Amino acid sequence: MAELSIPDLQAPARRRGPSEETMAAWLAISPWVIGFLIFTLGPLVASLYFSMTDYDVLSPPEWVGLANYRELLTDDRLFPKAIRNTVVYAAIYVPLHIVTALGVALLLNEARQWRGLFRTVFYLPSITPAVATAYLWIWILNPNDGLVNRSLRFLNLPAPAWTVDPAWTKPTIVMSQLWHLGGAMIILLAGLKAIPPELYEAAKLDGADAWQRFKGVTLPMLSGVLFFIATISTIASLNVFTQGYVMFNGNGGPENSALFIVMYLFREGFSYFHMGYAAAIAWILFLIITTITIIQFRLSKRWVYYEAGTNA
Amino acid sequence: MAINTGTSAPTTPLTIFADRTAEEPQQRVVADPGHKPLGRRDLPIYLTLFALSALFSFPFLWLVLTSLKPPDEVFSPGLIPDPFYPKNYADVFRYAPVGQWLWNTAVVSVLAVVTVVFSSALIAYGFARLRFKGRTQLFALVIATYMLPGAVTLVPTFLIWRELGAVGTTFPLWASNIFGSAFYIFMLRQFLFTIPQDLVDAARVDGASYFGIWWKIMLPLIRPALVAVAVFEFQAKWNDFMTPLIYLNSPSQYTMSLGLGMFKSDYDTQWALWMAASVVFTLPMVLLFFVAQRFFIEGVATTGLKG
Numbered sequence: 001m002a003e004l005s006i007p008d009l010q011a012p013a014r015r016r017g018p019s020e021e022t023m024a025a026w027l028a029i030s031p032w033v034i035g036f037l038i039f040t041l042g043p044l045v046a047s048l049y050f051s052m053t054d055y056d057v058l059s060p061p062e063w064v065g066l067a068n069y070r071e072l073l074t075d076d077r078l079f080p081k082a083i084r085n086t087v088v089y090a091a092i093y094v095p096l097h098i099v100t101a102l103g104v105a106l107l108l109n110e111a112r113q114w115r116g117l118f119r120t121v122f123y124l125p126s127i128t129p130a131v132a133t134a135y136l137w138i139w140i141l142n143p144n145d146g147l148v149n150r151s152l153r154f155l156n157l158p159a160p161a162w163t164v165d166p167a168w169t170k171p172t173i174v175m176s177q178l179w180h181l182g183g184a185m186i187i188l189l190a191g192l193k194a195i196p197p198e199l200y201e202a203a204k205l206d207g208a209d210a211w212q213r214f215k216g217v218t219l220p221m222l223s224g225v226l227f228f229i230a231t232i233s234t235i236a237s238l239n240v241f242t243q244g245y246v247m248f249n250g251n252g253g254p255e256n257s258a259l260f261i262v263m264y265l266f267r268e269g270f271s272y273f274h275m276g277y278a279a280a281i282a283w284i285l286f287l288i289i290t291t292i293t294i295i296q297f298r299l300s301k302r303w304v305y306y307e308a309g310t311n312a
Numbered sequence: 313m314a315i316n317t318g319t320s321a322p323t324t325p326l327t328i329f330a331d332r333t334a335e336e337p338q339q340r341v342v343a344d345p346g347h348k349p350l351g352r353r354d355l356p357i358y359l360t361l362f363a364l365s366a367l368f369s370f371p372f373l374w375l376v377l378t379s380l381k382p383p384d385e386v387f388s389p390g391l392i393p394d395p396f397y398p399k400n401y402a403d404v405f406r407y408a409p410v411g412q413w414l415w416n417t418a419v420v421s422v423l424a425v426v427t428v429v430f431s432s433a434l435i436a437y438g439f440a441r442l443r444f445k446g447r448t449q450l451f452a453l454v455i456a457t458y459m460l461p462g463a464v465t466l467v468p469t470f471l472i473w474r475e476l477g478a479v480g481t482t483f484p485l486w487a488s489n490i491f492g493s494a495f496y497i498f499m500l501r502q503f504l505f506t507i508p509q510d511l512v513d514a515a516r517v518d519g520a521s522y523f524g525i526w527w528k529i530m531l532p533l534i535r536p537a538l539v540a541v542a543v544f545e546f547q548a549k550w551n552d553f554m555t556p557l558i559y560l561n562s563p564s565q566y567t568m569s570l571g572l573g574m575f576k577s578d579y580d581t582q583w584a585l586w587m588a589a590s591v592v593f594t595l596p597m598v599l600l601f602f603v604a605q606r607f608f609i610e611g612v613a614t615t616g617l618k619g
Binding site (some may be wrong): 017019023025028029031032034036038039040042044046047057095104107111112118119120121123124127128129130132135137139145147150179182186187189190193223229235242245246247261262266268269275279282283285286303 | 341350354357358360364365368369370371372374375378380387388400403431435437438439440442443444445447450451455457460461462463464465467468469470471472474488490491492495521523526547550551553554557558568569572573586589590593594597598600601606607608612613
């Protein structure tokens, strides 16, 4: 290890036992070590075990092998629906989220005055608690009296039955979440600021127009940040829970069109106390998230640009 | 994700904070050097920005205005309440124990913040500034736990708290923060790298212990980062809905998120009251934002660049 080449500052090395520094280090990280064993490693192993049992909390777990998984993937009618809902939701939300956050960040980056004010206006929705956001938006998207449908009807446009029509429940949640673009916007703004102005000047000298500069300089220089936001928001949307739960009173919405994987897990585990079944759902979710994340990393090699050296 | 597990951190988060404080006043200057004052070219940008701002703030405005309408007039098409009916705000405290819920949320959030800030800072210090065998490998494990979705450990974690008799108390909402949180450990470690080793060596010569150095040198120097962590965690706990939903069962213990969530199905027609409750719930976050705006913005920006 490289540590050998680091000159030791505590010159006279202790002959026996760990050094004072090593002791201090282990003491400092001991909360993490304990927490890792009790709240991560233990539960991870236990969760895998429970996923192969029937366990209702009251009587001891009963070993059933892969029966929970088999049931989830073949007999259960709701679970495939929950997977589909979750993936469809993520597929609508993530691209829209990135495009809107990038759009706002680009505009803000061009603004020379009142930038702080605009930044605050766009960031504030993100600090609105999820439950309050859910309320506000079922009210705004209320099919009869909601603000959006009243405006649409005023303009003689078709007004979808957002919260009632199974085809529109996922867009309802997407709308409310798009309002929370603040975090991504701030990260993108920081990314935009980090692009060296010389690159734009050079592009201008070469006669590149605004669109060419965006495609040739901004996008590649921002690709690392965009990739970060894409992965984080994908994982977050595959874990969607609170919005759907609050908006549809925890029952999955019309025709279970807003039943998501984590909601189903919650219902099985904590309403029906099918703990083994819930653990199996969690592992399938874990596999889905891991698979999608790995695919994103693989694809990123084709479009994410890293400056030489920063990611060797 | 370009997570840099190496030990070098050349462009430091700390300097981001430092630069920004220096830069901030400059932005306010009307015609900052190198830029022309606003010209005709800026018009479309500002028109778009104003239109979008209106769109983004309108839900807030609507929320507040609706909360001030008499309950039987919430569906009236007019935007402005007629008459103004601030009594909703008093009523909501009588319909439901909203005061209690807010208090519970504040207690949980503060406990969570205090525990997670100190534990994460200590753990991060161990990983950033003290040398021991296996440090790199262990830190990779910290990052791995950050990647692990909470759902996987949800069931056994519940069973642990149940075994400890803590289901039905607010303990499970914050107590595991004593063990630090992977994301904050990662973030604070990056900041701790930026502190010059000279300071540490000088303190060692003066006979300071490793923990004395942490307390007297490290913590004061990374204060902006600690505040950012505190703000993040406060916001996270203030918002959290799922954990209270799993662990709490008596309304007197509810946090505001859970109370409001249950409130909706209980009082299904009281839109004006929900709106008032939502305003009351959101307001402390807005205040926190304005007090600690710099830490919010810089903290979020740092997570993206370092992540």
